[in-house]
Amino acid sequence: MSDTAIVWFRRDLRLADNPALDHARQRHEQVVPLFVFDPDTEAPWEPGAAGRWWLHRSLAELDQRLRGRGSRLVLAAGDPLEAIERVRKVCGAGAVYWNRVYEQRPVERDRSIKRELRERGLEVASFNASLLCEPWAGVKSDGDPYLVFTPFWKQMQKRWQPPAHHPEPRELEAPARWPASLELDRLGLLPDHEWPGKLSDYWSPGELGARRRLDDFADQAARYHEQRDRPDREGTSRLSPHLHWGEISPGQIVRALEPSGELPGGRGRMIFASELAWREFSHHLLWFFPRMPDESLKPAFRDFPWREPEDYGPDLVAWQRGRTGIPMVDAGMRELWATGWMHNRVRMIVASFLTKNLLVPWQEGARWFWDTLVDADLASNTQGWQWTAGCGADAAPYFRVFNPVLQGEKFDPRGDYVRRWCPELARRDAKNIHQPIDGGSSHYPGPIVDLKATRRRALEAWDAIRS
Numbered sequence: 001m002s003d004t005a006i007v008w009f010r011r012d013l014r015l016a017d018n019p020a021l022d023h024a025r026q027r028h029e030q031v032v033p034l035f036v037f038d039p040d041t042e043a044p045w046e047p048g049a050a051g052r053w054w055l056h057r058s059l060a061e062l063d064q065r066l067r068g069r070g071s072r073l074v075l076a077a078g079d080p081l082e083a084i085e086r087v088r089k090v091c092g093a094g095a096v097y098w099n100r101v102y103e104q105r106p107v108e109r110d111r112s113i114k115r116e117l118r119e120r121g122l123e124v125a126s127f128n129a130s131l132l133c134e135p136w137a138g139v140k141s142d143g144d145p146y147l148v149f150t151p152f153w154k155q156m157q158k159r160w161q162p163p164a165h166h167p168e169p170r171e172l173e174a175p176a177r178w179p180a181s182l183e184l185d186r187l188g189l190l191p192d193h194e195w196p197g198k199l200s201d202y203w204s205p206g207e208l209g210a211r212r213r214l215d216d217f218a219d220q221a222a223r224y225h226e227q228r229d230r231p232d233r234e235g236t237s238r239l240s241p242h243l244h245w246g247e248i249s250p251g252q253i254v255r256a257l258e259p260s261g262e263l264p265g266g267r268g269r270m271i272f273a274s275e276l277a278w279r280e281f282s283h284h285l286l287w288f289f290p291r292m293p294d295e296s297l298k299p300a301f302r303d304f305p306w307r308e309p310e311d312y313g314p315d316l317v318a319w320q321r322g323r324t325g326i327p328m329v330d331a332g333m334r335e336l337w338a339t340g341w342m343h344n345r346v347r348m349i350v351a352s353f354l355t356k357n358l359l360v361p362w363q364e365g366a367r368w369f370w371d372t373l374v375d376a377d378l379a380s381n382t383q384g385w386q387w388t389a390g391c392g393a394d395a396a397p398y399f400r401v402f403n404p405v406l407q408g409e410k411f412d413p414r415g416d417y418v419r420r421w422c423p424e425l426a427r428r429d430a431k432n433i434h435q436p437i438d439g440g441s442s443h444y445p446g447p448i449v450d451l452k453a454t455r456r457r458a459l460e461a462w463d464a465i466r467s
């Protein structure tokens, strides 16, 4: 066996609980950490602007942490096989290890790279570092995938195994010669406009930021069920971008809540674990239905009478900018623009408004989220949009057109959330703050649609495809 192994980092930007890294460290003397920016394979779902900002910061942190252990991160861009080959030649590596990702095109790429490297005589192995259950592992007794969350989650609980843990290396021996590495800036991840710079007011990308988030959240996880639907409070973990980039594993999260690794007990922790299971369910669906990012899962929806782009264009822009005149929708869209994140309850409200009240195809919303969310994740984003639009697995019943005024009154009862993101409305009292202002005010627009009439229109559209 060769003395040197390459660890190809992808969406596992951490040193702790990293099975590929742990495997390399145990079996080889020297380890060469490599990251290859390969947007072509992921296109059209290569990281959006907010995701690229996050990636830049996270790679910088990973490199720093590796340097603290006597190593460094080698950066490359383009074809990963070529990058691996270049590194291998310089370092004489005889093995390549990585942790798996699950989207269709990267999977095809990885399979072909694995084959190719093995043919060239290298040892290759891949591992699960990002899910509690890999997407193909839990299927129904007839072998079909689950389409409904509750039975999916039940089988997950039944087959629950404490997640394995892989210790963080204290030191990593460097190869005799380091291969050339691109400068991080050369990856061109940071856009030239101002916006993403502000994201650092809210986020600390990287493994340490992820751990701090988890530590903070672990203390309040027991009360998760009381807080999680309240966008006016910090009642959820905000771990989603850290999870997406693999700066923390779901196994580490479970163990922070329940050190034995068994299913966390208590209502709050258990409901939180079920949210992690929604992430698993989303991956399960995307694995079995790889066309889901573009196509409605329910075939009837492929004939849904969406409006045409030339008709809905201005409404889509008003939605993106948080200028619809519906306070809860505008607050959510502005939170997204300011922070790269939006509370889950509000994601459902704004997605329902776009697809049902405005009759804009869900794919338009998913695209905007893709570019602006720091946690943009193909499986969860697709699933969230299809679920809310009513065309996905386990979809909300069709009659569930969220009323953004009532939702606001229920989940932001004092109006603090709206006040924070729509300062024009700050002086309205809690009783009125969620109501649209007919005709608008000098600062805030009137509603771009009538909520009742557009609700009726959505139900008629549904009736049309049902019959």
Ligand SMILES: Cc1cc2nc3c(=O)[nH]c(=O)nc-3n(C[C@H](O)[C@H](O)[C@H](O)COP(=O)(O)OP(=O)(O)OC[C@H]3O[C@@H](n4cnc5c(N)ncnc54)[C@H](O)[C@@H]3O)c2cc1C
Pocket: 228, 236, 237, 238, 239, 240, 241, 243, 244, 275, 276, 277, 278, 279, 280, 282, 342, 343, 344, 345, 347, 348, 351, 369, 373, 375, 376, 377, 378, 380, 381, 382, 383, 384, 385, 388
């Ligand atoms: C229209 C729409 C789009 C969405 N797009 C994304 C996306 O691109 N990326 C993303 O990670 N989540 C997405 N979600 C799911 C959910 O809104 C976020 O995961 C959650 O708001 C992240 O905040 P948190 O980390 O504080 O969540 P918490 O409530 O603390 O939950 C813990 C973790 O569980 C997972 N999770 C929670 N809810 C869901 C869910 N409904 N579906 C899948 N996983 C979930 C996340 O990884 C989250 O970090 C979307 C939901 C909707 C309705």
